[in-house]
Amino acid sequence: MGYYILVGILALAAGVALGFFIARKYMMSYLKKNPPINEQMLKMMMMQMGMKPSQKKINQMMQAMNKQQSK
Template identity: 45%
Template sequence: MLEWYWVLILIILALVIGGFIGFLITKKIVKKQLKENPPINEAQIRAMYMSMGRKPSESDIKRTMNAVKKGA
């Protein structure tokens, strides 16, 4: 018969392992979602520059996209 402390150790171990596996799965899903649906795209950056009264060059847009990607 299992002692009570072995049952407690098994429960804690199962919770830790389950939490770690859940974290890895969630991390993978979030990365995939961000890759498929980026939070900002070039058209949105272009619209942002235009709303500030400025016509953006392609280098401005690329520089802003790289800054957004580095921050994420």
């Protein structure tokens, strides 16, 4: 009787751990394919903050964000 409970608990723990790692891998690949902020969104944010966005500044910010995301 105690053996079945132990096996059930171990199977549950293994399922939770496996599910966590599968979900984590899926989300990381999804975010890599679909970054949350693109150049257009960044330009709109800068304009809302009262800045005049130049293409050079947008490119610098995108590179910095991509570098931060890859760490």
